[in-house]
Amino acid sequence: MSEVQNKIDRITDILRRDDGISGAMHYTEQISWILFLKFLNDYEENRADEAILEGKDYEYVIRRDLRWDSWASPKDKNGRLDLKRALTGKDLMEFVNITFFPYLKGFKANTNDPKSIKYKIGAIFEYLDNRIASGHTLREILDIIDTLDFQSSSELFELSQIYETLLKGMGSDGGNSGEFYTPRAVIRAMVEAVDPKVGDTVYDGAVGSAGFLVEAFEYMTSPEKKEKLSASDWEKIQTETFYGQEKTSLGYVMGMMNMILHGIESPNVYKGNTLTQNIRDIQEKDRHSVIVANPPFGGKEKKQIQQNFPVESNATEILFLQHFMKMLKLEGRAAIIIPEGVLFQTNAAFTKVKQDLLEGFNVHTIVSLPSGVFLPYSGVKTNILFFDRSGSTSSIWYYDVTPPYKLTKNKPIEYGHLQEFVELYRNVKKRNHRNAKTEEERFDWTVPVSELKDYDLSAKNPHKVVEVDHLSPDKLLSKIKQNNNRISELMEKIENLINE
Structure with a gap:
């Protein structure tokens, strides 16, 4: 099993234990919004780097304090997860449900261009809600997804197949x-x-x-x-x-x-x-x-x-x-x-x-x-x-x-x-x-x-042989008797119901 597959399997196992998740539909939906935000972060970082090389300034879609590296995976000076700034438990739930999701949902209303990435983000989150009940569950998932590299073409290809x-x-x-x-x-x-x-x-x-x-x-x-x-x-x-x-x-x-x-x-x-x-x-x-x-x-x-x-x-x-x-x-x-x-x-x-x-x-x-x-x-x-x-x-x-x-x-x-x-x-x-x-x-x-007759377009294969199960006379007679007995039983039940 590949490392990427192993990570996604771990995430689905974690989600199955969460009280807010019920079935494959829910955990696929919840994995989706988190993956999307990590992809968006990597995409914006890549665009920002390209802008620097061209001597330009890149205008981020997500504001500074709400970007992935500020809330989902803040790092210390050694590049490790900064445990002091990384939200978890109740604090993480309040941030996601009260601050972050309403911010993302507002994009569509504040943008006039349907082709813009802001509009599309707003459309994605407009009817989407966080179903994960535990902030500790969400923290586990964020830590795993942070290790995925959306700028690696081979890893992106593998992730697409897993998805x-x-x-x-x-x-x-x-x-x-x-x-x-x-x-x-x-x-x-x-x-x-x-x-x-x-x-x-x-x-x-x-x-x-x-x-x-x-x-x-x-x-x-x-x-x-x-x-x-x-x-x-x-x-x-x-x-x-x-x-x-x-x-x-x-x-x-x-x-x-x-x-x-x-x-x-x-x-x-x-x-x-x-x-x-x-x-x-x-x-x-x-x-x-x-x-x-x-x-x-x-x-x-x-x-x-x-x-x-x-x-x-x-x-x-x-x-x-x-x-x-x-x-x-x-x-x-x-x-x-x-x-x-x-x-x-x-x-x-x-x-x-x-x-x-x-x-x-x-x-x-x-x-x-x-x-x-x-x-x-x-x-x-x-x-x-x-x-x-x-x-x-x-x-x-x-x-x-x-x-x-x-x-x-x-x-x-x-x-x-x-x-x-x-x-x-x-x-x-x-x-x-x-x-x-x-x-x-x-x-x-x-x-x-x-x-064609009466606009009947149905496929009637002239080559197909319809197999008929030919019963022997004895078996055929036996089947007729069985059917007659069953009909008699049903008629008797109907008569009893009428006479009650």
């Missing part, structure tokens, strides 16, 4: 925390397919833990690509490429921390409900060339929110789909995860949105994901919808992801299960261009729009 594991663990906890984590294998395949490049703007209107934006950043800055980037390319990637919104305060904190740890220093991600924007007001200048997202589904929105959309519906998946359609630039490309019901449902709202999608966009690919991709927090079967704004749809290429085993919490989907899809996506000539059963086993097929 990703924490987010995955938070998702595995189930409940609402699951909405923040999409399996990295699925995200990677989607990002590789849409192929973001320098000059693109990448957007996610339901950021969660920012897995899509992080993967897009890593794809665009892989070692072989990074060496070819100019200084202006790098500046553009850092400041003018990644955009998004996240509704929940917890998701926003997780997402910002995840992006920062992976090297995106200034993402254009804001806290807010994407669906509160009236999409009729969206103009070409507001749109993005690449959209990748896994928006929340199964939720319900109020009538007031529904009025922001031409096709009103209380289903969040239909509202988000309309939002993403409106947010896509001319010639832009999108990959969106949707519940399977969107493809086959034929009520008025679903049908109208699908009609607009097929006629106004090129829905060129639909990937059928296997059941269990989002276990344990959701068993809903999902699909990936790929479309671009280059004209109307003429035909749809389908791919059926079929792992060799049933997906469970402990046997999740892997990138290898999606690798053939990515290869075929990039090599159009190798795809199956027909919608008919073939002698060889295939997981892809193509359907002309003219063959």
